[in-house]
Amino acid sequence: MTSRNRSIAVAVLVLCAIVAAAVYALDDRGGPKRGATAAxxxxxxxxxxxxxxxxxxxxxxxxxxxxxxxxxxxxxxxxxxxxxxxxxxxxxxxxxxxxxxxxxxxxxxxxxxxxxxxxxxxxxxxxxxxxxxxxxxxxxxxxxxxxxxxxxxxxxxxxxxxxxxxxxxxxxxxxxxx
Structure with a gap:
């Protein structure tokens, strides 16, 4: 893998982590949670x-x-x-x-x-x-x-x-x- 491809791969991973964190933070805006009921x-x-x-x-x-x-x-x-x-x-x-x-x-x-x-x-x-x-x-x-x-x-x-x-x-x- 060339250094350019490695840089692109790292950038894509960082972007995915940011999107995942945003989705997690906003997850309960759509309504009641599903599944877990532990208080x-x-x-x-x-x-x-x-x-x-x-x-x-x-x-x-x-x-x-x-x-x-x-x-x-x-x-x-x-x-x-x-x-x-x-x-x-x-x-x-x-x-x-x-x-x-x-x-x-x-x-x-x-x-x-x-x-x-x-x-x-x-x-x-x-x-x-x-x-x-x-x-x-x-x-x-x-x-x-x-x-x-x-x-x-x-x-x-x-x-x-x-x-x-x-x-x-x-x-x-x-x-x-x-």
Whole structure:
């Protein structure tokens, strides 16, 4: 093989690696993942009114999460927002798909998207500051969207939960008492 052919072969391999990395990074934009159902290890912890009961990916009807959704200390003293500068929202006022996501989080999955449960880095600084790995994000299904959409639930290690309908542009802390 001549050095020119070797250079072309290396360039083709590098290009293939770049394309493969891009496809991998964008893989879950097309919809729910297929195959694996293993849930990542994560802590347990308004645009539409409640409509007819929706179904979870497993086929079960949605229902309020049983189990703790706020820290035990907050449960004893009453819910207190972690950051008074953030607006709060009653869990019952969230879209039904957000409540479905909260049920999946409480159950530990399985989640419909591969990137659900990944670390949320809080780059925008809109949530209270904590060490890296403190927050995790989960997709809230957007009916009619061809990709993951802009709606997310972000959870903190202490059990706090936040809602964003605009892809981290703003957050509301979820009050599980109402």
């Amino acid at each position: 990542p290890t994560t802590p347990r912890g308004s645009d539409a009114a409640s409509g007819p009961a929706s179904r979870l990916p497993s086929g079960r009807a949605s229902a309020p999460a049983s189990g703790p959704t706020v820290p035990a200390s907050a449960a004893r003293t009453g819910w207190v927002p972690n950051n008074p500068s953030l607006a709060d929202v009653c869990r019952s006022r969230l879209p039904s798909q957000a409540r479905d996501t909260l049920v999946l989080i409480a159950d530990g999955g399985p989640y419909p998207y591969r990137s659900d449960g990944i670390v949320f880095e809080n780059r925008e600084g809109r949530l209270p500051r904590h060490p890296g790995g403190y927050y995790h994000e989960y997709t809230v299904v957007t009916p009619g969207s061809a990709d993951r959409g802009t709606r997310r639930v972000v959870t903190g290690q202490a059990g706090e939960q936040f809602w964003t309908a605009d892809h981290y542009g703003s957050f509301q802390e979820i009050d599980a008492r109402c």
